[in-house]
Amino acid sequence: MTDIQTSKHSETQTLENYWMPFTANRQFKASPRMLAEAEGMYYKDTSGRPVLDGTAGLWCCNAGHGRKEISEAVSHQIHQMDYAPSFQMGHPLAFELAERLASISPEGLNKVFFTNSGSESVDSALKIAINYHRANGESTRTRFIGRELGYHGVGFGGISVGGIGGNRKTFSQQLLPGVDHLPHTLDMQDNAFSRGMPKTGAEKAEVLEQLVALHGAENIAAVIVEPMSGSAGVILPPEGYLQRLREITKKHGILLIFDEVITGFGRVGDAFASQRWGVTPDMITAAKALNNGAIPMGAVLIDDNIYDACMQGPAGIELFHGYTYSGHPVAAAAAIASLNIYENEKLFERTKELESYFEDAIHSLKGLPNIIDIRNIGLVGGIQFSPSAQGVGKRGFAIFEECFAKGTLVRATADIIAISPPLIVDKQEIDQIVNTLSDAIRAVD
Ligand code: PLP
Secondary structure, three states, rough: OOOOHHHHOOOOOOOOOOOOOOOHHHHHHHHOOOOOEEEOOOOEOOOOOEEEEEOHHHHHOOOOOOOOOHHHHHHHHHHHHOOOOOOOOOOOHHHHHHHHHHHHHHOOOOOEEEOHHHHHHHHHHHHHHHHHHHHOOOOOOOEEEEEEOOOOOOOOOHHOOOOOOHHHHHHHOOOOOOEEEEEOOOOOOHOOOOOOOOOOOOOHHHHHHHHHHHHHHHHHHEEEOOOOEOOOOOOOOOOOOOHHHHHHHHHHOOOEEEOOOOOOOOOHHHHHHHHHOOOOOOOEEHHHHOOOOOOEEEEEEEEEEHHHHHOOOOOOOOOOOOOOOOOOOHHHHHHHHHHHHHHHHHHHHHHHHHHHHHHHHHHHOOOOOOOEOOOOOOOOEEEOOOOOEEEHHHHHHHHHHHHHOOOEEEEEEOOOEEEOOOOOOHHHHHHHHHHEEEHHHHHHO
């Protein structure tokens, strides 16, 4: 790896100016954890110490780090054309990428709207849902239904349909009106330590019928859920649950949106969780591994029927929505190169091949102090701990810090540790992640 001068953290560098997102800034700045380089399965911190990546960055780098195919595509594109306006102008790569995405998306989802992040993908999907119903002559369909513990990014739309209290409370007076939430599907009493999908809990989808009875289907635009909740701590759908949501939404003309910002691009074994679980929504929101995290980019995959309905009105702009950087040529080049890697190296299939090894490895932690649940699917695992006497989240964070000190990056949300390595991970690296975790769990009170 080359030494990149600007990525080095010197003792004299000030940390004062950067307000870090979703970070305990004062704590971090008192004891920083700085990453400077990345290649394959490893980061290096600013002192050159290798850190095994147990999280694919932030669920982004599914093909591992430092992929030459991606950096060369980016470099080539930025030389050839750095930027092209996205409104009333086009460039070939955005169309090529849309075609590539349509070719791996579930049947019928052949239209692609580009964004720059998962949050923007969610807000775009919500707006497209309303636009669609208006185009269809059903302009009273404006309500949304999310789910408790759902994470849909940080836009006002996303936090409104999202169900994580901490992300909503400060902004509670500004949330979108007309939003309800389904109950979450985490049930540790019945389903703790299940492997893969929990067997019970599908009936939680029936609450949707109650909400339809309460508000009237004619007022509901869409239901949005993560097929598997990532950020809330790897919460899996019970067997039959997603199918039931699909049946009820279809019956009432309500759109179903799967937020696959985390589950997209092989994390659970197919291109999308929708395919793994055989349930096709009307829209899928994506980002992160779309271009291996190399350049900010997101997308909404949209059913042909939605697009066609929106094309019926008078000639002119059909959707008053879009971003300066929608379909950015450099981000699109990175995405095409990433899709090539996923395909050439059969990384989605690799997830399935490694799934049972990964499952056995993380379930081997059962019995260690304070573990109250272990959940897994594909190459994702969640290990839940009872909160310590110091308060909720303290134990999870202490384990994360201990793992980092021992050379492995994991992710803590409250008292849950999530593991989601790049899909290029091998068995020995899976063992290394789990062994480090095991040591860290024993070391932390
Ligand atoms: N939706 C889901 C399911 C996510 O997991 C995330 C981010 O983790 C988002 C949306 C928001 O994505 P971003 O941080 O790129 O805005």
